[in-house]
Amino acid sequence: MSNYKKIAIAPYLKKEKTTAGQSTIDTQGAGVDFITPMGDLGISYDKSEHSSGSQKFDTKEKKVTYKKQLDVGSKGNKKIRFEGQYGKSENPGGKITTKGGKITFVYTKKRGGDVMPARNKKNFRPTKAGAGMTRAGVAAYRRANPGSKLKTAVTGKVKPGSKAAKRRKSFCARSAGQMKKFPKAAANPNSRLRQARRRWKC
DSSP: GGGGGEEEEEEEEEEEEEETTTEEEEEEEEEEEEEEEEEEEEEEEEEEEEEEEEEEEEEEEEEEEEEEEESTTTTTEEEEEEEEEEEEEETTEEEEEEEEEEEEEEEEEOOTTTSOOOSSSSBOOGGGGGGGGGHHHHHHHHHHHHTTOOOOOSSOOOOHHHHHHHHHHHHHHHHHHHHHHOOOHOOOOSSHHHHHHHHOOO
């Protein structure tokens, strides 16, 4: 019974005019949206007057729509969206029935760095120890940022041309750019930037 207390009812009126050259469409209508935990239901009725030169005619449309979105990923980054409609309209050519809908699969990939783990000794090394994240910190970061490929620093010997060697080369190139951008940190041998480069063996 508690779900029924969360229903929001939103009635509305509509009036619009569309002009294209000598053609004009005057539309008036009304509807109501029911926003509920079980989905959003909409009911509407529109009447339009069409005129183009000496030609004039009316159209009518009744429509029922339904929308619902479900979370299917344990991390809240995957959703399924349902949309459906059923409508009937009348024009000089006769009566028309429209029905159908679509299902949309939504996957949201968070960019690395959006969510950082708690800054504590468990997740981050002290500056004197080379700065940067610990293994626990990297694991926490990857849990908070689905899709991230962040890894711990490359600190040991590496084989030329290996993935580890390429990671070291990439980090050293990026941090070299930071050395130019932050001259004070670059001049301080005890800064986190300098300590990190030392740990990566740049």
